[in-house]
Amino acid sequence: xxxxSLVYEQGVRPTEAAAxxxxxxxxxxxxxxxxxxxxxxxxxxRDRAEAEDAVQEALARACEAADRLREPDAIxxxxxxxxxxxxxxxxxxxxxxxxxxxxxxxxGNALPDEAPDLDxxxxxxxxxxxxxxxxxIAHLLDQLDALPAQQRVALVLRYGHDRSxxxxxxxxxVKPATIKTHLVRGLRRLRAALEHLS
Amino acid sequence: MKPExxxxxxxxxxxxxxxxRDGGLDTTLAEHLASCPACAELAAISARIGGASRAAIxxxxxxxxxxxxxxxxxxxxxxxxxIAVRASxxxxxxxxxxxxxxxxxxxxxxxxxxxxxxxxxxxLDGHEALAAALRTEAEVPAPADERAQTTDDALTEATEAPExxxxxxxxxxxxxxxxxxxxxxxxxxxxxxxxxxGSAAGVREDAAELEGSLALTPAQQQRIDAIIAETERVxxxxxxxxxxxxxxxxxxxxxxxxxEVEVAKLVDRVSLHESQVRKAHVRGWLRARRVLxxxxxxxxxxxxxxxxxxxxxxxxxxxxxxxxxMDDLDEMDDMDDPDDADDADEPDDADDADDARRDGRRDAMxxxxxxxxxxxxxxxxxxxxxxxxxxxxxxxxxxxxxxxxxxxxxxxxxxxxHREAMRDSQRVQRxxxxxxxxxxxxxxxxxxxxxxxxxxxEEAEREIERAMKDADVEGTIERAMKDAxxxxxxxxxEIERAMxxxxxxxxxxxxxxxxxxVRRELEQAQRELERAQKEMERSLKNIDVNIEVEMQRALxxVRRELERAxxxxxxxxxxxxxxxRPAPPAxxxRPAPPAxxxRPAPPAxxxRPTPLIPAxxxxxxxxxxxxx
Numbered sequence: 001x002x003x004x005s006l007v008y009e010q011g012v013r014p015t016e017a018a019a020x021x022x023x024x025x026x027x028x029x030x031x032x033x034x035x036x037x038x039x040x041x042x043x044x045x046r047d048r049a050e051a052e053d054a055v056q057e058a059l060a061r062a063c064e065a066a067d068r069l070r071e072p073d074a075i076x077x078x079x080x081x082x083x084x085x086x087x088x089x090x091x092x093x094x095x096x097x098x099x100x101x102x103x104x105x106x107x108g109n110a111l112p113d114e115a116p117d118l119d120x121x122x123x124x125x126x127x128x129x130x131x132x133x134x135x136x137i138a139h140l141l142d143q144l145d146a147l148p149a150q151q152r153v154a155l156v157l158r159y160g161h162d163r164s165x166x167x168x169x170x171x172x173x174v175k176p177a178t179i180k181t182h183l184v185r186g187l188r189r190l191r192a193a194l195e196h197l198s
Numbered sequence: 199m200k201p202e203x204x205x206x207x208x209x210x211x212x213x214x215x216x217x218x219r220d221g222g223l224d225t226t227l228a229e230h231l232a233s234c235p236a237c238a239e240l241a242a243i244s245a246r247i248g249g250a251s252r253a254a255i256x257x258x259x260x261x262x263x264x265x266x267x268x269x270x271x272x273x274x275x276x277x278x279x280x281i282a283v284r285a286s287x288x289x290x291x292x293x294x295x296x297x298x299x300x301x302x303x304x305x306x307x308x309x310x311x312x313x314x315x316x317x318x319x320x321x322l323d324g325h326e327a328l329a330a331a332l333r334t335e336a337e338v339p340a341p342a343d344e345r346a347q348t349t350d351d352a353l354t355e356a357t358e359a360p361e362x363x364x365x366x367x368x369x370x371x372x373x374x375x376x377x378x379x380x381x382x383x384x385x386x387x388x389x390x391x392x393x394x395x396g397s398a399a400g401v402r403e404d405a406a407e408l409e410g411s412l413a414l415t416p417a418q419q420q421r422i423d424a425i426i427a428e429t430e431r432v433x434x435x436x437x438x439x440x441x442x443x444x445x446x447x448x449x450x451x452x453x454x455x456x457x458e459v460e461v462a463k464l465v466d467r468v469s470l471h472e473s474q475v476r477k478a479h480v481r482g483w484l485r486a487r488r489v490l491x492x493x494x495x496x497x498x499x500x501x502x503x504x505x506x507x508x509x510x511x512x513x514x515x516x517x518x519x520x521x522x523x524m525d526d527l528d529e530m531d532d533m534d535d536p537d538d539a540d541d542a543d544e545p546d547d548a549d550d551a552d553d554a555r556r557d558g559r560r561d562a563m564x565x566x567x568x569x570x571x572x573x574x575x576x577x578x579x580x581x582x583x584x585x586x587x588x589x590x591x592x593x594x595x596x597x598x599x600x601x602x603x604x605x606x607x608x609x610x611x612x613x614x615x616h617r618e619a620m621r622d623s624q625r626v627q628r629x630x631x632x633x634x635x636x637x638x639x640x641x642x643x644x645x646x647x648x649x650x651x652x653x654x655x656e657e658a659e660r661e662i663e664r665a666m667k668d669a670d671v672e673g674t675i676e677r678a679m680k681d682a683x684x685x686x687x688x689x690x691x692e693i694e695r696a697m698x699x700x701x702x703x704x705x706x707x708x709x710x711x712x713x714x715x716v717r718r719e720l721e722q723a724q725r726e727l728e729r730a731q732k733e734m735e736r737s738l739k740n741i742d743v744n745i746e747v748e749m750q751r752a753l754x755x756v757r758r759e760l761e762r763a764x765x766x767x768x769x770x771x772x773x774x775x776x777x778x779r780p781a782p783p784a785x786x787x788r789p790a791p792p793a794x795x796x797r798p799a800p801p802a803x804x805x806r807p808t809p810l811i812p813a814x815x816x817x818x819x820x821x822x823x824x825x826x
């Protein structure tokens with residue numbers, strides 16, 4: 001029910017109508033959109049608690065902006081945009097803390113629990129081969145963690161979540177050419193780092 | 199040359215950027231990819247990022263509740279922050295307004311107190327208030343430039359007089375002197391003399407003095423009399439209202455705890471009525487002056503200027519006489535000295551009369567000067583004090599009103615936020631309780647029902663049978679067999695017809711139809727027919743085997759899923775019983791299975807029941823292809 005219908009036709013007070021709209025937006029986002037947002041946040045931050053914090057913050061901000069959106073259907077895109085910005089800020093804070101030496105160390109990408117499950121064919125592979133693949137993924141995540149935040153976000157959203165360049169540009173509020181630049185530079189830096197490791 | 203600068207490398211990079219993780223390259227770029235290790239490495243990195251992201255974990259149980267509760271808490275926190283910021287800004291604005299209203303540059307704080315400053319009514323009627331004003335003036339001397347603000351001639355004259363002596367204490371002698379001076383002040387500062395223009399009666403008095411030169415006509419005299427009567431009527435009304443206001447002001451000031459706001463209003467009202475009296479007189483004088491002709495106005499102006507000069511000369515003469523009297527007084531003091539008593543002669547009556555007259559004039563002039571100075575100072579002090587007090591009270595009232603408004607607004611917003619917080623917390627609590635109850639029921643059912651596995655297996659088998667029925671495998675096989683038999687029959691007929699044609703042609707051409715090539719073709723057709731039959735039989739056998747294998751695999755998946763769900767429920771139950779928390783937390787360090795297509799779905803959070811059948815239903819579709 002639109003908010004003007006609640007206010008002008010059903011006689012609901014404006015504050016209660018706004019609260020009802022916020023609650024509806026919160027329920028909708030938390031049910032349908034938050035799990036995907038959580039996966040994106042976890043891919044970017046590699047930490048369960050920080051990912052959930054980022055999703056909660058994005059939910060709160062998106063619900064606050066629900067009254068100001070001209071298109072009610074745009075709240076999902078707005079949520080992803082806020083979530084990406086929150087993750088970006090968190091990555092920058094983490095880098096600053098790491099630079100100052102006051103924060104804890106990285107989230108430990110090489111943990112075996114966080115490594116992916118193997119497919120059916122790979123499940124029958126030898127244990128040392130599975131371990132090698134997990135270590136390779138851990139190295140890749142470490143190098144991703146060392147990238148600048150914008151490049152990391154662009155790479156993860158593009159190749160990890162199969163978002164188009166236009167969508168990523170809309171999320172980060174930059175031009176598509178900038179996203180392409182971030183992708184190319186990020187890929188080359190990753191290649192150089194992995195070659196150096198090998 | 200660097201690999202990235204080659205056209206093919208650039209094209210491969212663009213293709214990698216635009217294709218995403220699942221996209222492919224065209225043939226030429228694929229060939230280049232095989233030959234260029236740098237480009238191959240780029241493509242491999244993009245694929246590895248995709249693989250690493252596919253390993254992302256699923257949401258933990260209770261995710262929905264945590265997200266809703268956390269977002270609600272953050273919304274409340276933001277709302278409280280906004281209210282606090284607004285309240286702080288409002289308080290700062292109110293404090294600044296109060297400071298601006300109270301602070302008067304260069305004004306001593308003692309003058310702002312209402313009780314320390316006598317009112318205008320007391321200055322005009324009460325001697326003690328006038329003495330208090332004199333005391334205030336003695337304590338805080340006013341600057342000299344403020345003394346030339348009044349327009350009255352008497353006040354101007356008093357301003358030019360020498361400084362008044364300091365009065366430190368008000369005694370009975372001063373009271374007598376003040377009583378004597380009141381009559382003089384009332385006579386000198388009557389309402390019609392307090393303004394520069396005088397009044398309509400002043401015009402008539404001037405006309406009476408200028409009987410010869412002004413020469414008012416009877417009509418002019420009649421009109422002037424009417425104007426005077428009208429002016430006196432209006433002035434009498436204003437004077438009556440003035441007396442009432444003064445009485446109210448006195449009554450308010452005589453009270454034990456006078457209200458400052460009310461006193462300020464009464465003072466304003468007294469000033470208003472005083473100004474109304476003066477305006478009535480001045481307006482009457484102007485109307486009477488308009489009755490005169492131009493020559494009469496000129497003669498009146500000359501007469502007034504001459505009178506002013508005459509008054510000034512008389513005042514100068516009086517001052518001179520006063521100084522002479524002061525000298526005589528000093529001489530008399532010297533004569534009254536006991537040392538010179540022997541030299542004094544017997545005073546005669548004339549000298550006594552002169553001395554008495556001089557003493558009287560001297561005392562009168564001295565008292566007049568002191569009284570004028572005191573009155574002027576008192577009025578100035580009173581005016582300044584009233585102005586400052588009025589401004590201060592206005593500012594204070596404004597600030598108080600703004601503060602009350604801000605406080606009311608803050609309380610309203612706080613109450614609204616509190617109501618909303620209570621509503622949200624109740625909703626989250628209800629939802630959490632519902633989810634916990636659901637999870638408990640699910641866990642109890644799975645844990646205490648030993649035949650759950652068998653029921654699940656039966657349900658899975660029914661699901662598989664339903665899927666097979668939906669896929670219509672037997673119908674497909676039967677249709678394929680019929681098609682194959684038809685094709686075989688048609689091929690057999692073709693062969694037989696070809697054999698007949700061959701035999702007829704051989705008979706027609708005299709027994710030359712058994713050419714080896716034709717016979718070879720026929721034999722080949724026979725062999726293909728036999729091979730087609732064997733292929734069809736093998737395909738049917740493979741379909742049966744594949745269906746059996748798929749069924750076994752699906753049943754195994756269901757069995758594994760049930761075991762995993764049971765373990766999850768037991769673990770959640772243990773954690774709940776040990777921690778006693780309402781919402782089951784996520785299992786620490788345990789990776790949830792990925793949500794890949796074609797694989798069993800992860801265990802759902804407690805709010806939703808665990809699906810016993812895989813999310814993607816089993817489908818068995820057989821394809822049979824027979825080639826001839």
